[in-house]
Amino acid sequence: MKGTQLGEFEELVLLIVGVLYPEAYGLSIREEIINQTKRKVAIGAVHSALSRLEDKGFLKSELAEATHERGGRRKRIFTITAEGKKALQKNHELRNSLFNQIPNMALKLAKLV
Amino acid sequence: MSNNKPLYSPPTLGSQLLRWFCKDRLLEEIEGDLLEYYQIEREAKPKWKANLLYWFHLFHFLRPFALKKIGQNSNIIIMYRSYFKFAWRGMMRHKMQTSFHLLGLVLAFTVCGLIYLHLKFETSYDSHHKDADDIYRIAWMNENPQTRTPHPMAQALVSEFPEVVKAVTFSPIYGPGLTKDVILITHDASNVTHEITDGYFADTTFFDVFTYEPIYGNPKQALQNEWAVVLSESTAKRFFGDEDPVGQRLSFNGMVDLLEVAAVVKDAPKASHFRFNFMLSYVTLKSLPFNDPWLSWDDFGHFNYVKLSPGTNPEVVESKIPNWIPKYLNWSEDNIESLKAGEIGFKLQPIQDIHLHSNIRWELEPNGSYSYLIIYGVSALFILLISIINFVNLNTARAAQRLKEVGVKKTLGAFRSQIFTQFSIEALVTTFLALILSVFVMNWLETPFNNLVNGSIAIENLWQTETVTFMVLTAIFTAIVSALYPSVYLNSFEAGSILRGLKLSKLGGSNLRNGLLGVQLVATVILISGSLTIRNQIQFLKDKDLGFDQDNLMVLTIVGQTYSQKIRTLKSELESISGIGETSMVSNVPGGQFNQHPLYMEENPQLRVDASEMFVDKDVASTLNLEIVEGRMLDDVFAADSAGTAFVLNETAVRELNVQDPVGKQLFWVNNEELVKGTVVGVVKDFHYNSLHVPIRPIIMMMNQNAYNHLIAKFDPNSLPQIIEQVEEKFTEIVPEVDFSYRFLDSQIEELYQEEARTFRLTVILSAISIFLACGGLLGVISIVIRQRVKEISIRKVLGASAKNILWLINLKHLLIAAIALLIAIPASVIFMRNWLSNFTYQAGISPLVYGVTSVGILMLIGLTISLISIKTIKANPANNLRSE
Numbered sequence: 001m002k003g004t005q006l007g008e009f010e011e012l013v014l015l016i017v018g019v020l021y022p023e024a025y026g027l028s029i030r031e032e033i034i035n036q037t038k039r040k041v042a043i044g045a046v047h048s049a050l051s052r053l054e055d056k057g058f059l060k061s062e063l064a065e066a067t068h069e070r071g072g073r074r075k076r077i078f079t080i081t082a083e084g085k086k087a088l089q090k091n092h093e094l095r096n097s098l099f100n101q102i103p104n105m106a107l108k109l110a111k112l113v
Numbered sequence: 114m115s116n117n118k119p120l121y122s123p124p125t126l127g128s129q130l131l132r133w134f135c136k137d138r139l140l141e142e143i144e145g146d147l148l149e150y151y152q153i154e155r156e157a158k159p160k161w162k163a164n165l166l167y168w169f170h171l172f173h174f175l176r177p178f179a180l181k182k183i184g185q186n187s188n189i190i191i192m193y194r195s196y197f198k199f200a201w202r203g204m205m206r207h208k209m210q211t212s213f214h215l216l217g218l219v220l221a222f223t224v225c226g227l228i229y230l231h232l233k234f235e236t237s238y239d240s241h242h243k244d245a246d247d248i249y250r251i252a253w254m255n256e257n258p259q260t261r262t263p264h265p266m267a268q269a270l271v272s273e274f275p276e277v278v279k280a281v282t283f284s285p286i287y288g289p290g291l292t293k294d295v296i297l298i299t300h301d302a303s304n305v306t307h308e309i310t311d312g313y314f315a316d317t318t319f320f321d322v323f324t325y326e327p328i329y330g331n332p333k334q335a336l337q338n339e340w341a342v343v344l345s346e347s348t349a350k351r352f353f354g355d356e357d358p359v360g361q362r363l364s365f366n367g368m369v370d371l372l373e374v375a376a377v378v379k380d381a382p383k384a385s386h387f388r389f390n391f392m393l394s395y396v397t398l399k400s401l402p403f404n405d406p407w408l409s410w411d412d413f414g415h416f417n418y419v420k421l422s423p424g425t426n427p428e429v430v431e432s433k434i435p436n437w438i439p440k441y442l443n444w445s446e447d448n449i450e451s452l453k454a455g456e457i458g459f460k461l462q463p464i465q466d467i468h469l470h471s472n473i474r475w476e477l478e479p480n481g482s483y484s485y486l487i488i489y490g491v492s493a494l495f496i497l498l499i500s501i502i503n504f505v506n507l508n509t510a511r512a513a514q515r516l517k518e519v520g521v522k523k524t525l526g527a528f529r530s531q532i533f534t535q536f537s538i539e540a541l542v543t544t545f546l547a548l549i550l551s552v553f554v555m556n557w558l559e560t561p562f563n564n565l566v567n568g569s570i571a572i573e574n575l576w577q578t579e580t581v582t583f584m585v586l587t588a589i590f591t592a593i594v595s596a597l598y599p600s601v602y603l604n605s606f607e608a609g610s611i612l613r614g615l616k617l618s619k620l621g622g623s624n625l626r627n628g629l630l631g632v633q634l635v636a637t638v639i640l641i642s643g644s645l646t647i648r649n650q651i652q653f654l655k656d657k658d659l660g661f662d663q664d665n666l667m668v669l670t671i672v673g674q675t676y677s678q679k680i681r682t683l684k685s686e687l688e689s690i691s692g693i694g695e696t697s698m699v700s701n702v703p704g705g706q707f708n709q710h711p712l713y714m715e716e717n718p719q720l721r722v723d724a725s726e727m728f729v730d731k732d733v734a735s736t737l738n739l740e741i742v743e744g745r746m747l748d749d750v751f752a753a754d755s756a757g758t759a760f761v762l763n764e765t766a767v768r769e770l771n772v773q774d775p776v777g778k779q780l781f782w783v784n785n786e787e788l789v790k791g792t793v794v795g796v797v798k799d800f801h802y803n804s805l806h807v808p809i810r811p812i813i814m815m816m817n818q819n820a821y822n823h824l825i826a827k828f829d830p831n832s833l834p835q836i837i838e839q840v841e842e843k844f845t846e847i848v849p850e851v852d853f854s855y856r857f858l859d860s861q862i863e864e865l866y867q868e869e870a871r872t873f874r875l876t877v878i879l880s881a882i883s884i885f886l887a888c889g890g891l892l893g894v895i896s897i898v899i900r901q902r903v904k905e906i907s908i909r910k911v912l913g914a915s916a917k918n919i920l921w922l923i924n925l926k927h928l929l930i931a932a933i934a935l936l937i938a939i940p941a942s943v944i945f946m947r948n949w950l951s952n953f954t955y956q957a958g959i960s961p962l963v964y965g966v967t968s969v970g971i972l973m974l975i976g977l978t979i980s981l982i983s984i985k986t987i988k989a990n991p992a993n994n995l996r997s998e
Contacts, residue, residue, distance in 0.1 A: 026146040043146055044173030051139070051178045063141075069152050071120055073145030 006058070006087050012037070013049045014058055014088060017078045025064070025075040026050065050078060058084030121155040123148065123167050131171060135179050143174060192531075193538070200539035210511075211543070213893060214504055217886050218547030218591070221500030223554045224879065226584065227562045228493035230570040233580075235481050238384045238468035242324045244420060247278075249427055249461035251417040252473060257709070257723060257810060259474040262459065264395075264408045264415040267316065269441065271419075276430050279420040281322040282395070283315035285477065297850065298372075298391070299364040300352045307351050308851070313389040314398060320378075322420050330359040330376030336394040341375035348390040349377045383569050386467045387477035406787075410441045416477070418464070427461035434459045447719070475706065484952055485872050488643070489566070492879045495636035497587070499883050502629040503890035505595040508540065509626060510897040512599035519603040520611030533600040540592035548588045565878075566871055598625060626894060627930050633890065634934035637883045638967055639942045644876035645963040646946045651869050653957035659862070660800030661703060662738040662827075666858035668702055669824045669844065671851055677819045679848050684730075686843045687826055692836045694827035697736035700728035700820045703802040704862040712813060714772050715779035715790075722769045724762075724811035725802070726782075728820040734797065736825050744776035744795030747816050751794075757815050758791035764799045766811030782813060791815070804865040805955045825858065888978050891927070899923070899983050907991035916987050924979050931975050935968050 006014065016032045017024040030046045033039060053059040060081050063074040080088070128144065135143060147170060154163040204211040239245055251262045267280035286294045299306040317336045325332065328346055335341045342363065349358050358377060362370040372393070381388040398408070407414055421427065435458060439449045451457050462471055469483040519532055556572050563570060575581070671680055684696050701707050707725035714720070731754075733739065734746040742764065749755040760780055767775050775793045782789040799809045828836050837855065844853045863870075899906075906919055943959055950956045 026142060027149055042173035043143075043150060043170045044176060044179070047139070047143060047146070047174070048176050048178050069120070069149050070145035071148045073141050073148065075145060076142040 006091055007049075009045075010049050010053055010058075011088070011091060013046065014053060014080065014084055017059060018080050018088070021079060022077065024078045029078075053084070054078075056083075057081060058087055120148070121152055121163075123151045124164055127168060127171050131174065134181060135174060136181050139179055143179065147171065196535050196538040197542065199535065200542040203539060204543065207511075210507060210893060213889055214507065214543055215547050215550065217500040217503050217889065218544060219551045219554055220882055220886065221497045222548055222551035222584065222587070223558065224496045224882065225493045225587070226551060226555050226575065227558065227570065228489050229580065229583070230572070230574055231562075231566055231568045232486055232490055233574070234384060234568060234570055235469060235486055238481075239386055239464045241382050241384070242322075242464065244423065245465055246463070247421045247423055247425065248322060248464040249419055249421065250464060250467060250471075251419065252460045252462050252471070253413055253457075254460050255457040255723070257474060258460075259413065260471070260477070261413050261415055261475050262417045263410045263413055263441075264417075265410055265441070266438075267318075267415075267417040267419065270417075270430075273437065274430060274433065276421050276425045277419045278422050279318055279321045280418065281316045281318045282415045282417045283313050283319060283392075284415045285389075286312040286314065296391075297364075297366050298352075299367075300361065301364055301370060302361065303352075305352055306850075309348060309390050311388060311390045313392045314395055315389075315392050316395050319392070322418050325378040325381070328377045328379060329357045330374075332376040332378050335375030336392070337396060338373075338375060338394065339397050339400045340372055341394060341397070342372040343376045343378060343392040344374060345380045345388070345390050346377055347380050349374070384468075386464070386480065411443060419461070427463070431459065431461050474709075482868055482952075484949055485868055488872055488949065489875065492640060492643075492876060495640055496879055496882055496886070499633050499636055499886045499890070501591045501594070502633045503886055503893070504540070504543075504591055505598070506626050506629055506890055507893045507897075508536075508595040509598045509602075510894050512603055513901070514897075515599070516603060516606070516611055520606070520608050523608035524612060529600075529604045532604055533596060536596035536600045537593055540596045541589065544588040544592045548584060565875060567867070623898075627926070630891065630894070630927070631930050631934045631937075633887050634931055634971065635938040635941070637880075637887045638935060638938035638971060639945065640876065640880045640883045641970070642939070642942045642963050642967045643946055643949075644873060644880045645967065646942075646950075646957075646959060647869065647873045647876060649960055649963065650950065650953065650957045651866060651873055654805050654866050654869070654953075654955070655863075657801075657805060657955060659703070660740070660798060661802075663703070663859040663862050665828055665830050666736070667826045667828050667840070668856045668858055668861065669826070669840070670822060670854075670856075671824075671848055676848060676851075677821055680821050680824055681818075683844065683847050684824055686847065687824070687840060690836060690839045690843070692829040692832045693840075694829070695732050695736040696824060696826040697732040698730045698821035699733060699823050699825060700726075700817070701802075702823050702825065702858065702861065703737070703800070704804065704858070704865055707802065707812070709810075711783040712766070712770065712811070713781050713783070714770055714775075715781065717771065718781070720771060721783070722766065722811050724766050724813045727802070727812060727814045728817040729814045730816065730821065733814070733825075736827055737800075739800060740798040742796050742798050743774075744793070746795055746797075747814065749816065753792065754794070755816055755818070757817050758789065759794045759815065760791050761795040761797060761814040762793060763797050763809070763812045765809050766813060767796055769811050782815075804862075806865075806953055808954045884974070888974060891975065891978050892982055895923075895927075895979050896982050899986050903986055903994050906986060907989075907994040910987075910991040911995070916984075919987050920980055920983065923983050924976050927975055927979055928972060931972055935971065939964050939968075 012033065013029060016029050016036070020028055020032055026043060026047050029050070030041055030043055033041050033046070050059065050061075054061060058081060059078045061076045061078045064077045066072045066074045131144060131147070132140065147167065150170065151163060151167050154166050158166075239248075242248060250260065251266065253259050253262050261284075264282050267282040270277045271280045286296065293310060294312065295308050295310050296312050297306060298309045315336060317333075319336055320333045329349075330343075332343050335343050344352075344358065352358065352363070353361065358374045361374045363372045363374065365371040395408075398405075406412055419430075421430065435452045435455070438459070439452070442449070444452075448457075467476075467480065469481050469486065472480055472482070522532060522535075552572075552575065555575070559570065559572050562568065575584075669683070671683075680698055684698055687693050687696050707727060709723050709725045711721040712724045713722070729747065731746065731748045734741060739746075744761075747754045747759055747761055751759060753759045760782065762770075762775065762780075772778065775796060778793050780791055780793050782791065797814075801809060802812060803810070826840075840855065841853045844851075902923075909919055909922075942964075946959055950959070
């Protein structure tokens with residue numbers, strides 16, 4: 001199926017969902033992204049990525065308790081699925097293996113410049 | 114819940130918006146997140162900042178994933194979509210009919226749109242001035258009304274009438290014979306010279322009354338100064354490009370550095386009844402050591418405009434003038450009597466009406482004509498009417514074919530209103546498609562149309578609220594009307610009986626259709642007979658004997674006193690060219706404007722007659738082929754003639770002066786202060802020196818060496834190119850500073866009837882469109898009717914009817930309708946055209962032939978259309994038609 005690739009921002013969101021387990025929902029994910037990466041992200045962008053990840057089967061979600069500060073509205077708590085974990089691992093390994101294949105010389109030269 | 118402190122509420126509009134566009138499934142969490150976020154921001158930041166951030170994030174949810182999917186689950190949307198689908202399929206199935214509908218509607222919308230824009234432009238004249246509703250021109254109404262009144266009147270009105278707030282007097286710079294003078298303006302610093310027309314003298318208050326946008330300098334102040342000149346933007350550009358010219362000096366007719374540029378204003382918009390290129394102040398004139406009677410109360414020689422206090426009724430001011438003004442006018446008792454009696458008087462013309470409603474002597478520019486605009490508007494409405502009727506008629510005729518469809522829909526639970534909605538939407542699709550197409554067509558026709566009516570419409574003016582509303586409403590109206598009948602008619606049957614096999618014995622709504630057909634024909638007949646009558650009138654004007662020769666005459670014009678000597682040289686040089694016959698120098702050319710002054714005979718000084726004047730040389734009678742009925746023509750061998758104290762009158766002048774045997778009698782010519790006494794030496798037969806819109810008025814001819822502007826030369830048409838070449842050579846040799854140009858007298862006279870010619874061309878086009886649409890509509894309706902009557906026709910044939918019988922049967926009803934339409938249309942057209950013809954002094958009259966031709970033409974066309982479409986069915990073997998089923 002087309003679209004099971006993990007985009008850069010999607011990967012970031014997926015990782016953060018893992019980090020925040022079991023308290024990952026839209027707003028907290030956005031905050032964590034801002035704290036960890038200093039990127040400016042709109043709430044809508046996070047929700048959009050979450051909904052895409054859920055469509056791809058990398059995340060699952062359920063509605064939690066309603067809280068006062070949300071005006072009695074429930075949060076949607078996200079957790080990583082087995083598929084999601086696999087995709088993360090695949091990306092991680094691919095990146096490590098590629099990094100390891102870079103000749104030392106290339107990195108050294110890069111430093112000199 | 115630990116802390117139950119009250120929540121900050123985010124902008125209500127925002128949450129409403131969110132609820133409106135956001136998917137229900139996602140709404141709760143998104144709303145929750147946004148609210149929570151808002152709480153945090155409100156704690157830390159001022160309210161406006163928090164609100165801004167809230168909105169920012171809200172709009173970030175306008176992404177596909179969060180938006181409601183339209184039409185996924187809504188019955189209504191699915192249903193409406195199906196209407197559009199049906200409409201589209203219906204249109205595709207009847208391609209011929211659809212294209213005819215579209216063509217008709219596009220034609221009608223285009224014609225209406227273009228003419229609407231034209232009318233709008235023509236009625237918008239002078240509305241750009243601030244307080245335009247309160248600005249009036251003072252006109253002098255006597256038996257030959259004129260725009261010009263005395264110079265001191267304007268300021269006298271301001272000081273003595275509380276209602277008059279501001280007033281201005283101005284005048285174009287006139288040359289001899291009161292033609293607008295052309296001035297040579299030179300910028301010596303850069304050695305640029307241009308011939309500039311439309312120079313004006315104006316009072317210091319000009320810019321208090323009229324609104325002009327200043328570009329450089331202060332125009333109001335500029336007119337206070339001697340020798341200051343205000344330029345229009347376009348004129349300033351010709352000399353100075355884009356630079357600020359204030360302070361530069363210009364030469365006036367060779368008087369070096371006479372003028373100083375004091376201000377530049379934007380050109381008047383196209384919709385102005387006058388425009389100036391440069392303007393000098395009366396202050397300049399008055400500083401000169403001359404006591405010109407032109408500036409006195411005696412000379413009705415200036416344009417006076419007043420601005421009244423807001424909302425003043427101009428009639429109040431008008432009615433006070435006759436009792437007020439005699440103290441200034443040095444008039445005889447008789448004249449003052451008739452002024453007080455209202456036989457003659459001053460009239461305030463609203464400035465915005467001048468362009469369309471004023472057509473008196475000395476208009477600053479040729480004005481438009483209201484009666485032609487009415488013809489345009491009525492014709493456009495007729496075309497629209499014809500086209501709407503076509504659409505309605507064809508839709509109602511087609512209704513019977515859709516009986517089954519309606520039956521099925523109703524069985525499946527459609528309401529009556531839904532059937533109506535469906536029909537309306539189908540019609541709306543067509544009308545709106547036509548509307549959109551017509552905008553393209555209008556864009557395409559913008560220039561041709563402007564050329565046709567000499568208009569200045571711009572299609573982008575279409576995009577104004579009222580215009581768009583008007584067009585959209587027309588489209589909706591057309592659609593609803595055409596949908597109304599079929600849906601009411603088809604709704605009247607019960608669904609069950611339709612499906613059980615109800616057969617419509619005949620097409621419903623034939624009365625309505627025939628009525629509309631009649632209306633269509635009335636409109637067509639009026640259009641056709643109208644354009645034929647206009648054609649007759651134009652032909653009549655062309656063929657009318659004007660009393661002088663207008664053919665093979667060339668007019669060379671050199672305006673300006675400085676040239677009067679040179680024009681004489683030119684005359685003698687031209688006479689030496691072979692192929693040039695008689696030549697004559699004159700101050701005014703037939704077909705142009707003439708100045709006028711009073712005359713009276715010495716024997717009867719009480720009887721004053723206003724007469725046009727024309728300064729002529731000895732050859733005028735032979736050049737124009739004027740017929741001398743008494744006495745002789747002027748000739749400079751007589752000293753009195755060349756001194757300007759010998760006069761030639763026309764027959765009308767003699768009649769109005771009520772004098773027997775005028776030749777040899779003494780006549781006074783009242784040229785303002787200067788009373789010229791002379792002898793009448795001859796009388797010429799009346800000739801039409803003005804357009805045929807007006808009757809022949811008295812004219813006086815005399816010699817005046819300094820007043821010739823035009824050289825009229827008879828030429829041999831066989832060698833015209835060589836002649837023009839030689840004339841140009843001589844011309845540039847004698848007056849190198851003036852660009853060579855020439856006109857032909859006959860084409861100049863033809864220009865007087867331009868408006869008629871344009872209207873004729875337009876009505877011919879519109880008549881053609883109306884015939885095409887009416888016949889096309891008839892064709893469509895009849896072809897449907899015939900299909901319904903196939904069985905009937907076949908049975909008649911089996912029973913022995915001949916093709917002729919049947920053709921007659923089918924034709925008869927429609928020919929009757931046409932006859933009734935003719936009976937209504939002809940009197941209406943006669944009344945309308947008689948009204949139009951009353952604009953002319955010389956009328957061709959209404960020819961019965963026009964109506965004969967129109968009637969026979971229409972009847973034949975209808976018969977032909979019907980016969981053509983039905984002949985196939987009639988000729989067919991009846992057995993084939995009866996066997997089916």
